[in-house]
Amino acid sequence: VVGVDLSGTSLEKAQGLAERAGASIEYVQSDVYAAPEALGGRTFDLVYTGIGAICWLPSIERWAQTVGRLLRPGGRLFIRDMHPVLGSALAMRVAEDHPDRAQQPWITGPGSVAVALELPYFEQPEGVVWDEEVSYAGEDVVVQPRSVEWNHGIGEIVMAVLRAGLELTLLxxxxxxxxxxLPGVMVEDEHGEWRLRDRPERLPATLTLAAVKPV
Incomplete structure (x- = not known):
């Protein structure tokens, strides 16, 4: 098992967790796009990309090509990550009534908080810049509060995987x-999963994709 991450601090934490669990894991610090070279050209049976990974990558095409290079024939890709619809959404208070609410009373009314698509859905050359005092990893003040995120549409993700020579097996x-x-409009279930409090069927929050490299 080999783990790759850009952050040396994250890898130190991961190494400590692995040692406490008695797991033998090799960790390599590298830019994702440079992973094939950093790993010495090795190929693997499985490439796993976890939650909150591809939003930091400016090119989903380059990511998929990298995955293709890391997999040996018959090897599998598995990813669960944020859905691009959620990536484009913000929770915002509604100022005006919608004319269709007379027919569809479940439409969010004035004064209530609704989910609005305000951020890019499709991959853009320039990412969305955020300046925040704390990171999602905890409450400690961060030294460099600026981050940049990119969204990638479903079609962009799927086609990138296919163009990398992989066969889609699950979406x-x-x-x-x-x-x-989306703080304030989501509730947590007994499994630690968060969904919209009201009408969760409105929002695809995450996606799972699996693919295989042909033999």
Whole structure:
């Protein structure tokens, strides 16, 4: 098992967890796009990309090509990550009534908080810049509070995987995410998954994709 991450601090934490668990894991510090070279050209049976990974990558195409290089024939890709619809959403208070609410009373009314698509859905050359005093990892003040995120549409993700020579075996959308992505409008279930408090069927929060490299 080999783990790759850009952050040396994250890898130190991961190494400590692995040692406490008695797991033998090799950790390599590298830019994701440079992983094939950093790993010496080795190939693997499985490439796993976890929650909150691809939003830091400016090119989903380069990510998929990298995955293709890391897999040996018959090897599998598995990813669960934020759905691009959630990536484009913000929770905002509604100022005006919608004319269709007379027919569809479940439409969010004035004064209430609604989910609005305000951020890019499709991959853009320039990412969305955030300046925040704390990170999602905890409450400690961060030294460099600026981060840049990129969203990638479903079609962009799927086609990038196919163009990398992989065969799609699974694509599912889920109405929940393992973090409170939209504070104030989501509730947590007994499994630690968060979904919209009202009408969760409105929002695809995460996606799961699996693919295989042909033999």
């Amino acid at each position: 599912e959308e889920h109405d929940s995410a393992p973090w409170e992505a």
